[in-house]
Structures are given as C-alpha cells and as structure tokens.
Amino acid sequence: MFKKILIANRGEIAVRVIRACHEMGIAAVAVYSDVDRASLHVRKADEAYHIGAPAASESYLNIQKILDVAARSGADAIHPGYGFLSENAKFARACVEAGVKFIGPTAAAMDAMGSKTRARQAMEKVGIPFVPGTSRGLESFEQAEEVAARIGYPIMLKAAAGGGGKGMRLVHAPEELKSALEGARSEAERSFADSEVYIEKAIINPRHIEMQILADEHGNTVYLGERECSLQRRHQKVVEEAPSPIVDADMRRRMGEVAVRVAQAAGYTNAGTIEFLVDQQKNFYFLEMNTRLQVEHPVTELITGLDLVHLQIHIANGEPLPFKQQDVTIRGHAIECRIYAEDPDNNYFPSPGKITLLLLPSGPGIRRDSGMYEGWNVPMDYDPLLAKLIGYGTDRDQAIGRLRRALNEYFVGGIKTNISLFRRILNHPDFQAANIDTGFLDRLLKQKNAEASLPADSHAMEIAAIAAGMFAALGSSAAGLGERTVIDGSANKAVPVSDWKASARREGLQ
Amino acid sequence: MTYDIAIDGKHYRLDLDQVEGRWSCRLDGRDVEVDAVLARRDVLSLRIGNQAYEVKCERVGNDTHIWVGSMRYAAEVRDPRSLRGRVRTADEHGPKKLTAPMPGKVVRILVAQGDEVEAGAGILVVEAMKMQNEVKSPKKGMIQKIQVQEGAAVNAGDVLAIVE
Numbered sequence: 001m002f003k004k005i006l007i008a009n010r011g012e013i014a015v016r017v018i019r020a021c022h023e024m025g026i027a028a029v030a031v032y033s034d035v036d037r038a039s040l041h042v043r044k045a046d047e048a049y050h051i052g053a054p055a056a057s058e059s060y061l062n063i064q065k066i067l068d069v070a071a072r073s074g075a076d077a078i079h080p081g082y083g084f085l086s087e088n089a090k091f092a093r094a095c096v097e098a099g100v101k102f103i104g105p106t107a108a109a110m111d112a113m114g115s116k117t118r119a120r121q122a123m124e125k126v127g128i129p130f131v132p133g134t135s136r137g138l139e140s141f142e143q144a145e146e147v148a149a150r151i152g153y154p155i156m157l158k159a160a161a162g163g164g165g166k167g168m169r170l171v172h173a174p175e176e177l178k179s180a181l182e183g184a185r186s187e188a189e190r191s192f193a194d195s196e197v198y199i200e201k202a203i204i205n206p207r208h209i210e211m212q213i214l215a216d217e218h219g220n221t222v223y224l225g226e227r228e229c230s231l232q233r234r235h236q237k238v239v240e241e242a243p244s245p246i247v248d249a250d251m252r253r254r255m256g257e258v259a260v261r262v263a264q265a266a267g268y269t270n271a272g273t274i275e276f277l278v279d280q281q282k283n284f285y286f287l288e289m290n291t292r293l294q295v296e297h298p299v300t301e302l303i304t305g306l307d308l309v310h311l312q313i314h315i316a317n318g319e320p321l322p323f324k325q326q327d328v329t330i331r332g333h334a335i336e337c338r339i340y341a342e343d344p345d346n347n348y349f350p351s352p353g354k355i356t357l358l359l360l361p362s363g364p365g366i367r368r369d370s371g372m373y374e375g376w377n378v379p380m381d382y383d384p385l386l387a388k389l390i391g392y393g394t395d396r397d398q399a400i401g402r403l404r405r406a407l408n409e410y411f412v413g414g415i416k417t418n419i420s421l422f423r424r425i426l427n428h429p430d431f432q433a434a435n436i437d438t439g440f441l442d443r444l445l446k447q448k449n450a451e452a453s454l455p456a457d458s459h460a461m462e463i464a465a466i467a468a469g470m471f472a473a474l475g476s477s478a479a480g481l482g483e484r485t486v487i488d489g490s491a492n493k494a495v496p497v498s499d500w501k502a503s504a505r506r507e508g509l510q
Numbered sequence: 511m512t513y514d515i516a517i518d519g520k521h522y523r524l525d526l527d528q529v530e531g532r533w534s535c536r537l538d539g540r541d542v543e544v545d546a547v548l549a550r551r552d553v554l555s556l557r558i559g560n561q562a563y564e565v566k567c568e569r570v571g572n573d574t575h576i577w578v579g580s581m582r583y584a585a586e587v588r589d590p591r592s593l594r595g596r597v598r599t600a601d602e603h604g605p606k607k608l609t610a611p612m613p614g615k616v617v618r619i620l621v622a623q624g625d626e627v628e629a630g631a632g633i634l635v636v637e638a639m640k641m642q643n644e645v646k647s648p649k650k651g652m653i654q655k656i657q658v659q660e661g662a663a664v665n666a667g668d669v670l671a672i673v674e
Binding site for chain 2: 382456
C-alpha cells in the first residue's frame with residue numbers, strides 16, 4: 001500500500017481525501033496557495049507545502065510545482081480530487097513519468113473521453129444509445145441546416161471541447177440557426193481555443209441521471225447505481241440524490257450495463273461517471289463521461305455502504321475489486337445540498353469573507369463534508385463551494401425530513417450562503433413529489449420567494465428587538481469575532497497571550 | 511437602561527435591566543417575561559413565557575443582523591446616551607456612499623469624477639470568485655469622488671465612491 005499520498009486540491013474535497021488517507025493509515029500531504037495557508041485542508045494534513053500565488057495557474061493547476069512537492073515529500077501517489085488537474089491527461093502522463101501513481105484513470109482513457117465528439121465516435125462503435133445528431137464537428141452552415149432538418153427542431157448546438165454550458169445554443173427554428181452557430185463557435189473558440197461545434201436533437205426539460213462505475217486494473221468493472229442530478233442552475237448541479245425516484249431495478253440494470261460498456265470501450269480504470277439525458281418516456285441517452293471522482297459521490301456512498309475514496313486508493317494500488325456486481329445492493333435514500341458562499345438576495349453572486357459564526361447540524365442521517373470553520377476567511381479566488389450537507393433516510397420522505405431539519409440547525413454567519421434556497425426547494429410540492437427536471441430550478445427562481453414575501457412577522461420582530469437589546473447590554477462578552485485578534489497565517493504578527501496560556505504559565509510557576 | 515431599537519426599520523422602545531441575574535424587560539411599555547441564557551458568543555437561548563427561541567447575532571462591518579429561526583432582521587440599537595444627533599442621513603438628499611458588496615477586486619471604473627449619473631447606473635465593477643458584480647448608483651446625482659483605482663483589492667463595506 002502507498003505510504004504517503006499528495007492531495008492536489010483544496011477545500012472540502014481535499015479534507016475528504018485526507019480523512020480517507022488517515023482511515024487507511026496513509027500519511028497525507030497538502031499543497032496550498034498564498035490565500036489558503038489558513039484553510040482547513042492544511043490543518044488536517046500531516047505535511048503541507050506552499051505552491052504559489054492564488055491564481056490556479058500559479059498553484060493548483062501548476063503541474064511542475066505539484067510534482068516538485070511530490071518529490072520533496074516522498075509521496076508515492078497523487079489524488080487530484082475534482083476540478084483543477086483531475087481530468088488533465090497531461091498531468092496523468094507527467095505523474096507516470098515522474099514515477100508517482102495518479103489515483104484515477106490513465107491518460108489514454110481521459111483522452112478517449114475528453115472530447116465529446118471523439119467520445120461519441122468511440123461509443124457509436126459499441127452500440128451505445130445517443131441523442132440523435134452528428135458525432136463530428138460541423139463543416140459548414142449548409143451541413144448544419146441539412147442535419148438540423150433531418151433530426152428535426154428544436155436542436156442543440158454544442159462545443160466539442162465544452163463543459164459548464166459554454167458554447168451551447170438551443171435553436172428552435174431554422175431562421176435562428178445561422179446566428180446561433182456563429183455564437184456557439186466564437187464562444188467555443190474563446191473558452192476552449194477550439195471552435196468545433198456539433199448538433200444534437202434538443203430534449204426539452206430532460207432529467208439528468210448519471211451512473212457511478214468502478215473499474216480495477218484487472219478488467220473488472222461494476223456499476224454502483226445512479227444519481228439524479230436534475231436540479232441545476234446555469235448548468236451547475238445544486239441538489240443531487242440517489243437513487244433516482246424514476247429509476248426502477250430494470251432501468252438501473254440497463255443503464256448500468258451501458259455504463260460498464262462505455263467504460264470498458266475506453267479502457268477505463270478507477271472511479272468514473274457516465275452521464276445520461278433521460279426524456280419523459282424514460283429513454284436514456286449517453287451524454288458524456290466524467291473521468292474523476294464527482295462532487296456528489298457521497299450520496300452513492302450512503303446508499304451502497306461503500307467508501308469510494310478508499311476504493312479508488314485500493315484500485316490505484318493494483319488490487320482487484322473486493323466485490324462483484326451481484327454484491328452491490330442499494331439501501332435507503334440520500335440527498336445532497338451543495339452549500340455555496342453566494343448571496344440569494346443578489347442573484348446568487350459569490351460572497352467571500354470571514355465566517356463570524358458557525359453552528360453545525362448533526363444527528364441521525366446527517367453527513368457534512370465541509371472545508372470551512374468559524375473564523376476562516378473564505379478567499380475570493382476559487383469556486384464558492386463551502387460544504388456539502390447530505391441527508392440519509394430509510395426512504396426519500398425521511399431523507400427530505402432529516403435534511404430540512406438539519407438545514408434549520410445549520411447557521412453560517414458573516415457571509416451569505418444559499419442555505420435558504422434549499423429550504424425553498426425541499427418545501428416545494430413538486431420536489432417532494434419528485435416532479436423534477438433540469439428546468440425546475442429556473443422556474444422556481446422566477447417564482448416569488450414565499451419565505452421572503454410573508455407578511456412581516458410582528459412576534460418574531462419583537463423577539464429580535466429584545467435579543468438585540470440583550471446583545472447590546474451584554475456588551476463585549478457577547479460580541480463576535482470582530483473584537484478578537486486573528487492570527488494571520490502567512491505573517492508572524494504578535495499574538496496576544498490567551499487567558500488559557502497565561503493561566504498555564506501561572507500554574508507552571510507555582 | 512432604555513434602548514431605541516430598529517428592527518427592519520420598525521422602532522421599538524426597550525427597557526432592560528438585570529436584577530440579581532434575572533432580566534426585567536418592558537417592550538413599548540408592556541412587561542415581557544423573558545429568561546435568557548447566552549449559550550455562546552452571538553447565540554442567545556430565549557424563553558418568552560414557555561416558548562423557546564434560539565437567536566443569533568450576525569455582525570459584518572457596522573451592520574448587525576438578528577436571526578430568529580430562519581428569519582433575518584436588520585437591527586440598529588441606540589442607547590439613551592447616544593440617542594441624540596445620531597440620526598442617519600438615509601434620505602435622498604445629501605451625499606451617499608457606495609460601498610463594496612463583497613471582498614474582491616475593482617476590475618473597471620465606469621464613470622469619472624464629476625459625471626452626472628442616474629439612479630441605478632453602473633459606477634464600477636467588482637470581481638470575486640470569477641464573477642463580476644456591477645455596483646450601481648443609489649441615487650441620481652453627481653460623482654463627487656472615486657475612492658479606489660482599477661485593480662485595487664477591496665473589503666466588504668469599503669467606500670468605493672461618493673455620489674452627491
């Protein structure tokens with residue numbers, strides 16, 4: 001087994017992987033940029049190395065700096081987390097050359113799945129179901145017109161190198177096609193330095209359902225059930241759950257077998273996810289493969305009882321999968337909320353800053369994967385994901401009830417978070433009835449916020465007035481962190497001696 | 511002690527005293543039976559009659575918010591000693607400060623000193639977490655002063671410009 005693993009990431013996922021390392025008796029090495037010295041992953045690691053400026057290209061995306069730390073620390077493997085270098089084939093290749101194991105698929109498998117058109121071509125050969133369209137980039141406007149007419153409007157234009165909704169255009173009618181094609185091309189060129197665009201039939205308000213797979217390095221591939229990820233805003237997932245409320249055992253088996261075929265066709269190893277679009281008749285179509293651990297992996301862990309990060313490490317260590325497909329069972333229901341530092345009253349703009357007060361939920365069926373702590377300054381330089389709150393229950397209703405209860409216990413003061421949005425989602429009758437699709441959240445956000453438009457609660461306001469007076473009367477003993485000296489990690493500023501230390505010294509003198 | 515307290519702009523007069531560890535409390539002249547425990551900094555456990563509440567205090571810069579359950583209220587507290595002469599110039603007249611809504615970097619300044627602007631006009635752009643946020647003028651008027659330069663790092667609440 002590995003002795004020491006370097007985690008080339010930050011935030012909650014770095015903490016998640018460090019914990020797995022410690023559970024397996026492996027030392028964990030953290031890396032951090034200038035603004036992350038005080039971050040939680042540095043506190044939890046066994047060793048920590050500074051790698052540069054806040055800009056990701058100077059730190060978490062800098063292959064040479066990360067490999068230098070691997071060499072200096074003597075790490076024998078690297079876990080990339082998600083985002084940053086996790087799907088970078090060049091990095092996977094550089095790890096092989098440096099003699100350090102990359103915990104993930106091979107560079108060749110990433111290359112095969114990295115481009116959406118190339119993935120389509122490879123998958124067509126093995127008979128994977130697709131949304132009708134082209135599997136090659138469009139050569140001309142005339143060709144686009146011809147293909148669109150053949151498969152029928154509405155159609156979707158997509159960038160071959162795309163992701164995150166960039167270079168995507170929905171086209172309802174032939175007369176919109178020309179400007180949409182030009183727009184998609186120039187956006188793709190700007191975002192990915194690659195203007196290749198292809199056509200797919202648009203499926204209006206589909207569900208987004210993905211299948212988790214695991215493949216060892218001895219040819220064994222299993223599927224671990226699906227995740228329903230239809231709740232998205234700006235093509236970013238917000239709430240995920242497992243199992244999907246619309247997938248039964250037969251559909252799960254059919255989707256799972258397709259996912260395994262996709263992985264095997266790509267020569268895939270380690271953890272991966274195959275994304276599908278599902279239409280209203282429950283037809284499913286291959287969308288793309290994510291060649292990494294997903295943000296939402298905990299919901300699969302809770303319903304299968306497996307630890308995906310442990311399994312990733314065992315697989316990278318060359319061990320065969322310790323179970324077979326028929327051993328995988330699904331029990332209960334899990335739902336995840338992604339807690340972001342963003343302001344619901346200001347169009348969900350990022351809200352970095354200092355966390356002055358943090359009250360944490362706990363109790364039955366609650367898992368919290370977090371990268372934040374009270375007193376920490378959320379830097380403005382990275383993705384605003386702070387933590388994931390996951391509710392687990394015997395069934396979907398109980399999972400929802402536990403999550404609603406836990407959201408009421410969760411309090412993050414000093415910065416804005418989207419916690420109130422989850423309250424709205426979980427209270428919505430359509431969510432409770434599992435009537436969800438990728439358009440759900442946009443429709444919800446267009447509605448008036450029932451919580452905000454309630455008539456002023458005069459009783460609650462009186463309580464607030466009394467409490468405000470008491471906080472004032474109690475003065476500095478009740479005051480928050482604003483009054484305290486905060487130790488700046490990067491500079492050795494004078495730190496006032498704490499009462500605790502002072503009393504320890506007095507006792508030492510006695 | 512008597513306090514003038516505004517909760518979301520609604521004013522309350524609160525008489526509050528601690529006698530032998532117990533609170534005596536009158537709200538707008540009405541006696542209220544309150545039992546309070548400071549559970550930790552910024553968290554009060556209140557009992558009013560037999561109803562229990564967890565109340566949180568959130569302070570950012572000079573702003574204080576009180577949370578009762580999931581409801582958030584802006585709170586301003588004035589005690590009698592500072593009651594006079596501390597009325598805010600929140601009206602339409604007089605200069606208005608534009609403050610940074612979040613920590614970030616000033617990426618663009620859209621106006622120059624002396625420019626006439628309409629209410630809601632973009633004044634400058636602050637970027638954080640790869641998102642750009644336009645800071646808008648709170649009123650029609652003239653840009654009296656721009657306090658920052660392009661590229662400057664700012665904290666939430668920092669004054670960016672003044673509109674007269």
